Amino acid sequence: MSEPPRFQQNPHVLFTELDDGTGVLLHLDTKFYFALNKTGVFVWKSLREASENSAPALAKKLTEVFRVDIDTASRDIEAVLDEMLADELLVPVSP
Incomplete structure (x- = not known):
C-alpha cells in the first residue's frame, strides 16, 4: 500500500498567530x-x-483536539489542504 501524499509549509509564506487563536498567512x-x-x-502548526x-x-490529530468524528475530520482536512495547495501555501514533500 502506498503512503498518502505529504505536505510542508511553503517557505515563502509567513505565519502570525493572533491573540484569539486565529491566524494570518x-x-x-x-x-x-x-x-x-x-x-x-x-493544521498550519501541525x-x-x-x-x-x-x-x-x-x-486523526484533529479528532483528538476538536470534537469531530474521523469522517468529518478527513473531509475537512482534504478540503483545507486542497485550498492551501491551490494557493501555493503548501508544497508536496517528495517521498
Missing part, C-alpha cells in the same frame, strides 16, 4: 494574505511536525 511571492480560523491554525504532514495523520 502572507504569501511573499503573491503578496496575498489569508485568514485562518482556529482549525486552520491547528504541518511543522514530520509525523503530522499527511491528510490521514492530520485528520
Whole structure:
C-alpha cells in the first residue's frame, strides 16, 4: 500500500498567530494574505511536525483536539489542504 501524499509549509509564506487563536498567512511571492480560523491554525502548526504532514495523520490529530468524528475530520482536512495547495501555501514533500 502506498503512503498518502505529504505536505510542508511553503517557505515563502509567513505565519502570525493572533491573540484569539486565529491566524494570518502572507504569501511573499503573491503578496496575498489569508485568514485562518482556529482549525486552520491547528493544521498550519501541525504541518511543522514530520509525523503530522499527511491528510490521514492530520485528520486523526484533529479528532483528538476538536470534537469531530474521523469522517468529518478527513473531509475537512482534504478540503483545507486542497485550498492551501491551490494557493501555493503548501508544497508536496517528495517521498
